[in-house]
Amino acid sequence: MRTDADVLVVGAGLAGLSAATRLRASGLEVKVLEARERVGGRLLRRALGDGHWVDVGGQWMGPTQTRLAALATELGAESFPTYAQGENAIEWKGRVKRYRGDIPHINPAVLLDTLRVQRKLEALAKRVVVQEPWLTPRARELDSQTFWSWLEANTLTRGARTLLEIAVEAVWAAEPADISLLHMLFYTASAGGFDQLIGTNGGAQQDRFVQGAGGLALELGARLGEDIVLQAPVREISHAADRVEIATGQGTFLARRAILALPPTLAGRITYEPPLPGFRDQLTQRIAQGTVIKCMAVYEEPFWREQGLSGQGLSDRGPVRVTFDNSPPDGRPGVLLGFLEGEQARRLGRVDGAERRAAVLDCFARLYGPGAASPQDYFEQAWAEEPFSRGCYVGFFGPGVWTSYGPALRAPIGALHWAGAETAVRWNGYMDGAIESGHSAAAAVLAELGRDAVGEAAVAGEAA
Amino acid sequence: MRTDADVLVVGAGLAGLSAATRLRASGLEVKVLEARERVGGRLLRRALGDGHWVDVGGQWMGPTQTRLAALATELGAESFPTYAQGENAIEWKGRVKRYRGDIPHINPAVLLDTLRVQRKLEALAKRVVVQEPWLTPRARELDSQTFWSWLEANTLTRGARTLLEIAVEAVWAAEPADISLLHMLFYTASAGGFDQLIGTNGGAQQDRFVQGAGGLALELGARLGEDIVLQAPVREISHAADRVEIATGQGTFLARRAILALPPTLAGRITYEPPLPGFRDQLTQRIAQGTVIKCMAVYEEPFWREQGLSGQGLSDRGPVRVTFDNSPPDGRPGVLLGFLEGEQARRLGRVDGAERRAAVLDCFARLYGPGAASPQDYFEQAWAEEPFSRGCYVGFFGPGVWTSYGPALRAPIGALHWAGAETAVRWNGYMDGAIESGHSAAAAVLAELGRDAVGEAAVAGEAA
Structure with missing residues (x-):
């Protein structure tokens, strides 16, 4: 059988570049197929x-x-x-004020309420089974409501709701109404806590x-050199247990495995032959x-x-x-x-x-x-x-998605593996998570192809 | 300019067939591009x-x-x-019972609770602005919660929740947790009431x-004859203000307008050139x-x-x-x-x-x-x-979708118009709604192309 690579990686964002780098370090031939005329995905x-x-x-x-820090060190x-x-600024109820530190000069009742609610969220987040959120105790109940509903029921002041709404917008670029409470808790747990998500110093x-972070992607891309094929949007993938064929405007590529490292909603637009199971397809219909x-x-x-x-x-x-x-x-x-x-x-x-x-x-x-x-x-x-992002920072899960479709998120389908920040367990949605997802997918592919993963021991040590 | 038709219709489900039939009756040349080897879409x-x-x-x-009845009459x-x-059967708490009429022999408190909640829903549904649900009074609040959350807050008995859960599953093939309360109310209003949705006699x-209803589609398809191109999945559409070009495995087609009559999640997978605005693309990411x-x-x-x-x-x-x-x-x-x-x-x-x-x-x-x-x-x-349905009965709206993206659902983009049961105002999600959506899109296209709509007067009369 003709092959152009052992593994095709679709998407030259940080996840795809990390996967390809890891695979190549283990001696495999890789081609990264990227739709844009540049690498970096959501880094620019x-x-x-x-x-x-x-x-x-x-x-x-x-x-x-730690994965992002390690990459930065490696790339210098x-x-x-x-x-x-100095002082931060806050516009609140029509007035602009300045304040030092973390706590704005607004109604103390609002501040106390916000703090109380945040503590409650942290406590709930600690119970999430981050690897498999659908196994979290009372997962169905947590996943059946929006974060908006939870805020309505658990805040005493409108001010606290507004502050938390701003925080949610800042973290997910979505509204509390859009997001499942379970997803909010999962994401918080995956980052290590709510303060970690919203903080500057220490966060x-x-x-x-x-x-620029965009520079990291460019440097990773430069090292992969001609293994990256730009302007090669992937619209159709033909696949079997040990064979993947992808036709692009830059030619047709054959390999034994593929890693799809792109947002779930975009992975869901590709035509697969044979078609993907409904369970996987319906998942990608539900991650905006x-x-x-x-x-x-x-x-x-x-x-x-x-x-x-x-x-x-x-x-x-x-x-x-x-x-x-x-x-x-x-x-x-x-x-x-x-x-x-x-x-x-x-x-x-x-x-x-x-x-x-x-x-x-x-x-x-x-x-x-x-x-x-x-x-x-x-x-x-x-x-x-952007046709090849269609939104940022990240795909989020609305109500019901984790508990109904969670197992479809990372499960390989034959020769097809999934990566991207949305599939990460730690720092889901962040650059660190993107790197993790690329390394995880690479490790899975290496195991299937009977290769040792170079660098995995180091990563395991660093995570321990 | 070469044209193969005045209008291309993508999708030979009931919406697309109805649009094409209406356009042809008004003297326009039409080609219907259908991915499958058959017409009918979700009718089979x-x-x-x-x-x-x-x-x-x-x-x-x-x-x-009335539109479905009129079509049935027309097609004989x-x-x-x-x-x-006779009697209906109910399995409830481990026992099977029989009952006559609408009301099963279960705990009267559960029945009363269910009835009370149903009345409350009907009352809320009456307030929905069906044409533009996002203009409904307190739309944001209604759209920020799942129907599950509303049921939790508004039912007194677990039994009522179970009965309404079964009803929701029967109507949407989804769970109360999946659906925005506003969408549930819109859908109910669009059908004329909750009893209309769940009823047999009178519903x-x-x-x-x-x-078979599948026979209606076949007959409509037969009348359109060679204007239907089967096995022509549409993956890419090039479009401008007065020009649409669609390449398929069955050739490339040119026309002045296109009507896309397929589920929103599938319409969102097509590659458009130029790309569609983010507002429209993000809508289709959110209708599963x-x-x-x-x-x-x-x-x-x-x-x-x-x-x-x-x-x-x-x-x-x-x-x-x-x-x-x-x-x-x-x-x-x-x-x-x-x-x-x-x-x-x-x-x-x-x-x-x-x-x-x-x-x-x-x-x-x-x-x-x-x-x-x-x-x-x-x-x-x-x-x-099914790769060309990817779910039934219908696309539903999770929390936040109507109020954030509603205006993108039906708004044409240049030469591109939208149809399909999900876009219907009356009997949204049903065959009747599919026909309505096809007729509406056809009427809009006819108006743009300066043609009189044949049969519109009759429809207006029938709806009045």
Whole structure:
């Protein structure tokens, strides 16, 4: 039989690149088929000039993200702390205030309520069986309601609901109504806790990469070199127990296994021959991508710092609900980052670009003063418009999906294996999870093909 | 410009066939592109011999389904009442009982509770803005919770929850946890009420077609003749304001407009050039198909009738939760119909066929006696396994979908129009709704192309 590779990897995002790297290190021939003209998937950097970069895709690294840290070390990628000095800004009930530390100056009853509810969530999350969430005690009950319903029943104040809504939007780029409570708990457990999800210092937003997280993907891609086939969207896959054939515009490829490392909703659009079982197909019908437009305004310098502001802010009015200082390490130029998430992204994704820009800058100006209204440059990335992402940050599970379809998420089907941040057990939905998923799929394929996994021992040690 | 038709219709289900028929009656050239080797989509009949038919797809017609009735009249299709004489059977808490009429002999507190909750649902459904559910008063709140959450909060007895769960499974082939409360109310309102949805006499299950509902599609298809192109799955559509080009294995077709008459989740898998807006794409990521396996056991005669049983039954144990007498009009042979729906279909869809058959027949035997265990013939249709349906009866909306994405459901995009039972305003999800959706899309296209719609006046009159 002619083969072009031992394994075909579909998707050159961080999951696919990690899988391919691991497979090649174990001596297998690999081809990575990528739809875009670039590698990186949901990682994408943009040049600011003078060797400075910002990420318009995923960008942060937090503590306990050991796989991402190991990759950065291996690639020699420098990181630096997210700027978080000085006071944060909050727009709340029509007024803008500044505060230091984690706790805004708002009604103490709201703060106490929020803290109480957060503790309750942490306690529930601890009970989740992260490997198999459907085996969690009372999984059906947890999975039968939205996180919105749980918040309605468990918060005492509207303020706490609003704060948690903003947190949910920031983490999933979706609304509390969209997400199953069980999924919310699973995701929290997979990251090690709610504070880890929403935190900067000590949390998932702690560090950035000098060359951009997009740079990690480019470097990984460069090392794979000609094993990556760009502009090769995969529409059809013919497969059997020990054979996969994929026709692309760049030729037809044959191999013994394939790893599909792309968002579930996109994996579900491929035509498989033979067709996939209904159980798997119905799963991918039920995992939608979040909705985010990442907006950045560029200024000569980060003027808010001089006013003692960190650039970290939140607003109950929006449309931007969360902001960050996204300047390069030396603070030249100054970059304000604002996220349009969930409903705000859905609504503003449909208006004229000038109107959206005005709404974002108006929000920046309310938080950081009139100077924020006139940036040197403004740009945005609307991930739902990208045909090969169709949403960010991540696919989420609505009610009923984990308990009805969970076992279909990672189970290989003949020669087909699944990867991608949505399949990760640890740091699901994050770069760290994407790497984990790629390594897991690679390990499974290596075992099937009777090869030793190079580097697995090291990873096991690091996870222990 | 070369054109092969004025309008291309994608999908030869009832919606597509109805659209094409209407367009052709108004003098337009039409091509219907159908993936399968047959017309009918989710309508499919099976021969029992001696000119007898059963439907393994959609089959029933109810009062107020005026479009379906008009079509049947036009095609000369005879209908007959679903067999509903004698007593119904119910398996409840480990015991099988018989009862006459609508009300089983179970705990009166459960019956009263069920009735009370049903009335409450009817009252809520009356407030839904059926054309635009997202404009319903308090739509966000209604759409932010699952029907499960609402049942938990609004039923007093576990029995009422079980009865309503069975009803939900029977109507949507999904679980109360899967469905947004707003969607449940919209769907109820679109059918004219909850009793209309679940009823036999006076409800959606009232009548059947002598030649099968599948026969309607075949006859419509025969009249369209060579305007239908079979085995032409549509994977890519190139489109502009006044131009649609579709390449299929049966050639490439050019036209001025296209009507996509297929389930939203399948329409979302097509590659569009230019790509569709994120708002539309994210909608189709969020409308999953229900899960049903339609099972039929064939006996020499409908022996349950001699025992005074109607063949209509329900079971709180399952796996079949609802049964019907599905014999031909003359009762030769006898056919018992059992639905595996929602979770039961997901679970039993993954086991060996013999095991599934045994579980179904065991349930029939508990309800109708040991004779039911040994049919002459047994067959089933698992719609989630069908690559060109991927679930039945219908696509449903989980929490948040209507209020976030509703306007994308029917809005044309340039030359592309949408049809299918999921887009219907009246009898959404039913054959009647499919016809409505086809006629609506045809009318919109005719208006754009400056043609008078033939037959619209008649329809308007009939709806008034």
